[in-house]
Amino acid sequence: MTASTHHRAASPRTEQIILFRTSNQIFAISSASVQEVRSVDSLAGSAAELSDSTVKKVRHVLRRTDRTLYVVNSAIHFGLRPSPASLVFLLRRSRAALLVDGIEKMTTMTRLQSLPPAFCNEERLWYRGLTVLDQNVIPVVNPFGFLTDNELAQLDAITTPVTPEASPATNQAGLSR
Amino acid sequence: MSLSGQLDSRSCVLLRLGDRRFALIADQVVELVSPSRVFRFPHRTSELDGVILRRGRVVPVCDISERLTGKRMGSRRFYLISSRPTGVAGDSIAVPVSGDCELIHADLTPAGSHDSPYVAAWLSHNGEVIEVLNLSALTPAIPEAAPSKAETPMPEVRA
Numbered sequence: 001m002t003a004s005t006h007h008r009a010a011s012p013r014t015e016q017i018i019l020f021r022t023s024n025q026i027f028a029i030s031s032a033s034v035q036e037v038r039s040v041d042s043l044a045g046s047a048a049e050l051s052d053s054t055v056k057k058v059r060h061v062l063r064r065t066d067r068t069l070y071v072v073n074s075a076i077h078f079g080l081r082p083s084p085a086s087l088v089f090l091l092r093r094s095r096a097a098l099l100v101d102g103i104e105k106m107t108t109m110t111r112l113q114s115l116p117p118a119f120c121n122e123e124r125l126w127y128r129g130l131t132v133l134d135q136n137v138i139p140v141v142n143p144f145g146f147l148t149d150n151e152l153a154q155l156d157a158i159t160t161p162v163t164p165e166a167s168p169a170t171n172q173a174g175l176s177r
Numbered sequence: 178m179s180l181s182g183q184l185d186s187r188s189c190v191l192l193r194l195g196d197r198r199f200a201l202i203a204d205q206v207v208e209l210v211s212p213s214r215v216f217r218f219p220h221r222t223s224e225l226d227g228v229i230l231r232r233g234r235v236v237p238v239c240d241i242s243e244r245l246t247g248k249r250m251g252s253r254r255f256y257l258i259s260s261r262p263t264g265v266a267g268d269s270i271a272v273p274v275s276g277d278c279e280l281i282h283a284d285l286t287p288a289g290s291h292d293s294p295y296v297a298a299w300l301s302h303n304g305e306v307i308e309v310l311n312l313s314a315l316t317p318a319i320p321e322a323a324p325s326k327a328e329t330p331m332p333e334v335r336a
């Protein structure tokens with residue numbers, strides 16, 4: 001899937017989201033932040049295993065022409081019971097790819113409520129906020145909240161990341177446009 | 178809430194947690210709502226049970242009874258929604274209570290230096306001495322001193 005970032009929605013205050021499932025929990029992610037959705041099987045040849053990873057939620061690395069993507073198991077990231085993942089989200093402008101169980105549907109949110117201040121731990125990094133869909137409260141994940149700088153440094157230390165200089169088609173952040 | 182040095186007459190809401198009664202300043206109480214669905218999602222703030230949905234707004238649920246009485250509330254419970262003076266607009270929290278709340282007017286005695294931080298004041302009602310709760314000290318919140326994302330307005334939605 002290639003999200004159409006240049007497409008202007010009919011309503012100016014809406015955002016297209018993907019509802020995905022991980023370990024029986026539903027999350028939302030902005031479709032604009034997902035560059036590709038691939039099946040786990042299709043990555044079998046291109047993902048390398050990180051047997052000595054100190055970041056438990058990352059067991060595989062994907063080498064693209066322009067960047068190295070660390071595959072984050074979303075169930076472990078959120079502290080849920082690990083379940084068989086079938087899809088991988090390759091995130092735009094991020095060094096993380098996300099293992100998920102499946103996609104529920106694509107839909108539109110009209111309101112994003114900030115996380116109440118009573119939530120005061122890691123979840124503030126995990127989520128952009130909460131949205132209400134069909135009288136259900138759905139956490140909207142922060143696509144940049146899956147790996148901290150410290151975790152990236154640990155992972156970089158055991159891999160040979162693709163550097164920005166290695167590819168001419170990179171932007172200032174070293175990621176593909 | 179600062180009540181130190183005053184003997185104040187205030188409206189308070191009495192609430193029951195297990196077999197004990199506590200009070201909240203009535204100005205802080207938004208409403209008492211019947212049991213409703215608690216939505217749960219992964220988080221690391223262990224004091225919170227989840228959130229309830231009230232008039233389209235998400236309100237976190239914090240069971241304070243375990244800390245105050247040593248026992249969690251039973252399954253059949255109401256939610257006393259209270260605003261918190263944290264400086265964040267619209268910051269409210271839902272506290273599970275047994276439902277038999279009562280609005281009274283009482284003279285408050287300021288809390289002393291030896292009282293727990295969650296005691297804002299004391300009141301006497303029908304021969305019973307009751308703690309007036311300081312919810313900010315009982316429920317989790319982002320430290321005021323540490324600026325965080327939550328203190329900056331989050332874009333509601335992107336066009």
